[in-house]
Amino acid sequence: MSAPSWSDRLYAPQWAGSWTATRYLYVLAGLATQLPRLPMIDDAYAPVDMIFSKPPFHLADHLILSPTGGLLVWAAGVAGLLMLAWGGRLARPGLLLWLAASWLLLAAEAFNIKAYDRVITWIGLGLLFGPIGERGLTGKWRSPFGRWVLILFYMALYGSTGWLKAMEGSHWWSGDVLAWHLVDLWFGGSPLGAWLSGQRWLYLPMQWFTVLFEASFPLAILIRRLNPLWLVAGALLHLGIWLTMNVGPFSYVALSAYPVLLHPEVARGLWERFSRRAGSDASPAR
Numbered sequence: 001m002s003a004p005s006w007s008d009r010l011y012a013p014q015w016a017g018s019w020t021a022t023r024y025l026y027v028l029a030g031l032a033t034q035l036p037r038l039p040m041i042d043d044a045y046a047p048v049d050m051i052f053s054k055p056p057f058h059l060a061d062h063l064i065l066s067p068t069g070g071l072l073v074w075a076a077g078v079a080g081l082l083m084l085a086w087g088g089r090l091a092r093p094g095l096l097l098w099l100a101a102s103w104l105l106l107a108a109e110a111f112n113i114k115a116y117d118r119v120i121t122w123i124g125l126g127l128l129f130g131p132i133g134e135r136g137l138t139g140k141w142r143s144p145f146g147r148w149v150l151i152l153f154y155m156a157l158y159g160s161t162g163w164l165k166a167m168e169g170s171h172w173w174s175g176d177v178l179a180w181h182l183v184d185l186w187f188g189g190s191p192l193g194a195w196l197s198g199q200r201w202l203y204l205p206m207q208w209f210t211v212l213f214e215a216s217f218p219l220a221i222l223i224r225r226l227n228p229l230w231l232v233a234g235a236l237l238h239l240g241i242w243l244t245m246n247v248g249p250f251s252y253v254a255l256s257a258y259p260v261l262l263h264p265e266v267a268r269g270l271w272e273r274f275s276r277r278a279g280s281d282a283s284p285a286r
Contacts, residue, residue: 188245
């Protein structure tokens with residue numbers, strides 16, 4: 001019998017338990033983006049006195065949301081997230097409903113510049129290819145196609161930003177670019193960030209860490225031994241962003257797909273270790 005080809009190995013079924021964790025984390029991240037929008041539906045998504053039309057949708061040329069219409073679209077998106085959280089047959093229709101409502105609101109807003117809104121929709125597209133509607137995934141093996149879609153997205157996300165930073169001359173290697181970001185008028189200014197912006201001995205190594213992590217991510221994520229280490233590094237990076245900058249739920253959104261990015265066999269080992277530990281803790285003492 002001949003050895004399996006590279007394509008057979010690439011698409012061989014993999015442990016699917018991580019999809020359940022990502023599904024719940026994605027729902028929580030989605031709610032973190034949507035719930036704060038409720039008080040500003042009228043002003044941001046359904047203003048009757050300030051209409052924008054922006055490619056590629058040019059939505060305002062054909063449809064202008066009323067305040068009631070904007071509220072209904074928002075509610076549909078939240079309902080879609082709750083359907084996704086419930087799982088089963090409701091998961092995929094709920095995800096599609098959430099994506100459609102989210103895109104409709106963003107198109108109505110027109111001048112959206114929030115990275116997490118774009119990232120969460122791209123992650124959602126990746127989830128469509130995963131077994132998000134199945135229950136009991138910790139005991140199942142499924143096609144890794146959805147995981148590869150998410151890996152390619154994160155490779156493009158981190159790799160492009162990392163290499164852009166690396167090629168910006170001395171700004172990220174020896175300059176003070178992070179110090180200025182930490183006190184930026186729009187997304188800086190947290191107390192910890194303001195303090196950190198004056199500590200060159202500390203923020204300069206953080207700049208190097210950011211560039212090296214992002215630029216090397218497309219390769220490291222594919223190597224089993226490096227995969228968990230780079231995801232831990234990514235979690236630390238996003239924790240730092242969350243603690244020092246005002247960028248909304250960006251860190252929650254970016255981390256929501258990390259369970260699926262983790263190598264399936266590493267994730268399965270962690271799950272089995274946790275299950276054994278939980279079982280032993282719950283067993284009565286003899």
